[in-house]
Amino acid sequence: MIPIQFNPNQVFDERKYLVDAVAKTYLRKATDDVQHLIPVEVVGDGNCLYNSILLLMNNSMITTSELRVRTVIELLANGAYYTRMYSQFIGPLDIAIKAVCKNYTYSELYEIVALCNLLRCNIRSIYPRIDFREDMEILNNIFRPTSPIIANCSITIFWSHVLNEIDVREQNNMTWNPNHFVPLMSPPAFDDSDNISHHSMSKVVTPEKRTFKNNAPIQVRIPEYQSSPSRRRRSEHSNETGFAQSTATDAIREAQNGIHEQHQSAMEQQIQPNQENLANETMKHRRIQLEKQKQRNQRNRSDETAEERRTRLEKQKQRDQSNRSNEAAEERQTRLENQKQRVQSMRSNETAEERQTRLEKQKQRNQSNRSNEAAEDRQTRLKKVKERAQSGRTSTCNSSYVQYDNGIFLYVNGNIPKFSPANNMWLGDIPPALQGLTIPEEKLISLYRHNSCVIKLHSPFHSTTTAQAALKGNCITFLQSLPNIVNCLPLKLDDLCDTLKVIFVGAHPPERVHLKKILTVRKKKVTEALHWLKKNNILYQNVEINLHNINQLPEDDVPEAIMLTMEQNIGDEETSSERVGYVPDPLADPTESTNSDTIPISNSGVLDVNGSTVTSDEIKNYVLRKIKNDKATEQMDIERLYPTLFCYGYGSPEDKSRPVEIKLREHIRYLLSYNDRRFETNHSFIFVVFNLLQRRDACFHAQLIATKPYFQASAQEIQSLNSNDIEMALNKSAKNTFSSTSNASLHKLLNHIKTIGGRVMGSTYSRTALRTRIHALIYNQGLPSIFLTLNPADIHSPVALYFAGVKLDLDNIQIEQLMTTYKRAEIIASHPVATAKFFHLLITNILDTMIVGGVLGRIKAYFGTVENQGRGSLHLHLLIWLDHDFKPSDLKEKIQNADFREKLKAYLEDIIKEDLDEFKGKRTFENPDSITSFNPFPT
DSSP, X not given: OOOOOOOOOOBOOTTTOXXXXXXXXXXXXXXXXXXXXXXBOOOOSXXXXXXXXXXXXXXXTOOHHHHHHHHHHHHHHTHHHHHHHHHHHHOOHHHHHHHHTSTTOOOOHHXXXXXXXXXXXXXXXXXXXXSOOGGGGGGSEEEOOXXXXXXXXXXXXXXXXXXXXXXHHHHTTTOOOOOEXXXXXXXXXXXXXXXXXXXXXXXXXXXXXXXXXXXXEEEEEOOOOOOOHHHHHHHHHHHHHHHHHHHXXXXXXXXXXXXXXXXXXXXXXHHHHHHHHHHHOOHHHHHHHHHHHHHHXXXXXXXXXXXXXHHHHHHHHHHHHHHHHHHHHHHHHHHHHHHHHHHHHHHHHSOHHHHHHHHHHHHHHHHHHHHTSOHHHHHHHHHHHHHHHHHTHHHHHHSSOEEOTTOOEEEOSSSOOTTSGGGTOOOOOOOGGGTTOOHHHHHHHOSOOOEEEEEEEEOXXXXXXXXXXXXXXXXXXXXXXXXXXXXXXXXXXXXXHHHEEEEEEESSOOOHHHHHHHHOBOHHHHHHHHHHHHXXXXXXXXXXXXXXXXXXXXXXXXOHHHHHHOEEEETOTTGGGGGOOSSOOTTOOOSGGGGOOOOOEEEEXXXXXXXTTOOHHHHHHHHHHHHTTOOSOOXXXXXXXXXXXXXXXXXXXXOTTOSSOOOHHHHHHHHHTOTTOHHHHSSXXXXXXXXXXXHHHHHHHHHHHHTSHHHHHHHHHHHTOOHHXXXXXXXXXXXXXXXXXXXXXXXXXXHHHHHHHTTSTTOHHHHHHHHHHHHHHHHHXXXXXXXXXXXXXXXXXXHHHHHTTOOOXXXXXXXXXXXXXXXXXXXXXXXXXXXXXXXXXXXHHHIIIIITTTTTOOEEEEEEEEEEOTTSOEEEEEEEEESOOOOHHHHHHHTTSHHHHHHHHHHHHHHXXXXXXXXXXXXOOOOTTSXXXXXXXXX
């Protein structure tokens, strides 16, 4: 490939070029040494860098496409060099090359460096200091060709934008990024020929040109050509005139020089005696003069008033401070510039491996500094934050800012953000001492125990000869009414067994080593957790650490008390019914689980969905608080139940010290969507807070019912009921012989209960309310046409894994990234919120794009309810009303028509397909008479 001969135009010519006004405004924010340069306007079509080169080159034979192709070839040929030198600053080279291959694509630093070698030219890159960071220093640099290429010229390229800064920030969320390049050219040289006297121009001088050859300057004489006679006569006449004028001018100049010499001599004679007088002056004379000057200053100061003196001192103080600050700023700026240059020089010379080593060392130092920070200082800082929030709650809400000890303004508007640390929402990261605790270990260190936990483990193998170590199971939470409060920790192992129960179902008893993944207790881990909590959690400061109970804990094993109380059900063939659903259980196939070391645990809860355990005292207290207009209800103690979630004792729901109130339901949503997913993956948190919400709903609707006039009318009649009437009604209801006409008072009570329960989520009466809505829709639209069930395979979906935090490229999914079925099941089971989001997204899109989109035909309405199957996954039951006016009697008549029957059969065959996945691996035969040319609709 023929090299490019690049001799750039360096001087701006207003007859050929235009000034880029937008780039000129950006140039003001560049370094001072380029302020005299002129940005030249080029076409901003994405090829602006190459357009800048062509403008400087002024060669019509070369195009931007050729320059782009040559740049790609250069990057590919010397890819190792560019990767080693610039990948740590710009990014991977292969991605950059893909972008360069696309025409009209905005260029980056790789292209500038490659053009240095192509053009054999030094390129200075100028980047305006807008949103400038330290890692962008490389953009303000001079890039030179690699050895052995020698640069024969230099150009300057400026990073700019086609729009002004205000418009760019409005379009890019208040950020600025360049999308344009322009060349910077020198201004035209100032022509001072008019200031030169005419006689100097008239003097005939042979022109000479200086050139360099072999590094030795040589003067090349330019020959004179003979002019015509007429021109020669004019030239001779001008020469004579010029000679006369030159003679007169020389005389004037000699006279002026004589006057100047005389003036200079007189000045020297005047200065010399003064210097001699100063030299001969004695120390005594100087002291007398200083004393007189001092006396004059004192007299002037004694005459000035106190106000004038204060003004003079203030001005003098301001001048001194200004001088010191200017000197300090200049020194600091110089020091920072020198430091940046040293760092830039070091980083430009280091390799990628050296840079990686340096970053690793820096990361280790930062971690070491954070870990070495004194715990007492952190605790003191947290207490100050809490005290400040409690003491200045009213004033802080109306102030213009909140400032912490480090001087950082957290916000500048007048309201405290709901979920900000200033509103006591700080949770803190989970420390290493509290990470990786098993369920028994968490219960051993908790202050409260609101629930009991039953872990039911299943083995998918029903033969003792083929049984392996793979397990699956459920973690079932049973809520209790009163917390057990402790003053010393950890708990005794016997007390642990009161709230933790293990049930195993399988072909043979499990070995202890197979249960260690979820049931192990480590003495060292529990001790470290308790010491950290006592030191950093404000709720554990008065808790005593019981060394005797710690000594009873195993080093790293399943406690013997759990093994002795574990219930075993050997050879149970009805286990699969607990996980039955509308699709086969993905964990039912034992082939893949042979080498699996994971135990997928599905969390579930046994809750009072009907509100039967909500006592009359709870309702009475709730109503009394409402009557009293006391908005601050009793503070929850949920942070004492979960020390691994609220590690420092802050951030719990319904904190009375919180300046801005946050509703319980809103707070729970925030916690379940917390970025580190600690609340979502906990085995019982979601069930405890759901039970709290249900109780609140039941009390709230009971209070609403009690205020209605019709309830007041029937209250006395309901109060007349006794326990015998209610017991008799329960017996008749169990035998299905209860009649509402037998006892009108009891019937009114049941109606009020249904009204309250119908508004409590998940209750039996809420399902009754759904049936009422279906009946109303049937009354309005007629009988539904289609009933179907949608059951997404969450365990096999990469979208569900993506929502659960697994890093996947959904546009390019690799099989090895999907892991094993057991590992996927473990991830899905431990992320119920992510699974629910996946289900909602998928079902919403199916309804919008397929059902409403017309896959089944035009529809009038649909009604769906969400349920969960045996293993906890969600599915949807859907009723669909097709858009037709046929009544059942009309369909009965039209079905007698053969043409209508054929069309109906064709419609059903088109929308109903059969999937034979269950027969994979079995010997099947194809029916040659069947129709095979169809596209099955994926369900």
